[in-house]
Amino acid sequence: FRDFARSRWRPHFANYLPKHVNSQPSTLEELLVAFDGAVTSGYNILYYSSCNSGAVSNWVGVGAACGVNDTGSGLNCEGIPWKYTPYVGTEKETCNSSGTAFGQFGADASRAPWRIAMDHVLYRNESRVVTMYDRDGRVDESITFGSQEYLNRIAGQYVRHSMCNGGKAGDCLTADSKPAYSPWKLATAWDLDETDPAPDLTCDG
Numbered sequence: 118f119r120d121f122a123r124s125r126w127r128p129h130f131a132n133y134l135p136k137h138v139n140s141q142p143s144t145l146e147e148l149l150v151a152f153d154g155a156v157t158s159g160y161n162i163l164y165y166s167s168c169n170s171g172a173v174s175n176w177v178g179v180g181a182a183c184g185v186n187d188t189g190s191g192l193n194c195e196g197i198p199w200k201y202t203p204y205v206g207t208e209k210e211t212c213n214s215s216g217t218a219f220g221q222f223g224a225d226a227s228r229a230p231w232r233i234a235m236d237h238v239l240y241r242n243e244s245r246v247v248t249m250y251d252r253d254g255r256v257d258e259s260i261t262f263g264s265q266e267y268l269n270r271i272a273g274q275y276v277r278h279s280m281c282n283g284g285k286a287g288d289c290l291t292a293d294s295k296p297a298y299s300p301w302k303l304a305t306a307w308d309l310d311e312t313d314p315a316p317d318l319t320c321d322g
Contacts, residue, residue, distance in 0.1 A: 170306075
């Protein structure tokens with residue numbers, strides 16, 4: 118949407134721009150900066166809330182609320198949204214919606230890999246190199262993370278823990294499976310079987 122706004126902008130669209138927290142009008146330039154900030158925040162939040170396998174939860178917490186007396190100078194308030202991720206605030210509160218639970222993998226969480234894959238396809242260079250920050254909001258050059266790094270985690274989970282080679286035609290989906298062509302050999306990479314669970318499906322984040 119950032120690129121659409123930049124290339125298709127018309128002056129009368131300004132009537133639909135969000136206002137600053139102090140009720141002053143904002144500009145297209147500020148909106149574009151906000152979109153870029155959403156990307157940076159999104160990948161930092163994903164980094165602090167995903168496992169080494171790429172597994173994520175339906176819901177994770179962020180917090181950078183604006184105070185009632187915070188007039189601000191932009192479209193947001195100062196804060197580090199991922200400071201306590203996956204929890205909300207110092208009290209480690211949780212959140213959820215749409216009938217899916219916090220800390221569990223379900224319908225909401227399953228969309229994350231697809232969305233990151235689309236970001237990688239459409240904005241490969243931008244999504245591969247993202248500025249990463251520590252919990253206190255300082256740039257941390259020791260962290261390498263972005264769309265490719267995240268997708269590599271998922272691919273690596275399949276390579277290391279599935280019972281077939283997904284890169285070899287006919288190795289995973291076979292006619293003699295029960296039922297035929299069942300992907301169960303791939304599914305073992307994400308199996309939470311109590312006796313022999315796949316690793317890295319749960320983590321502190």
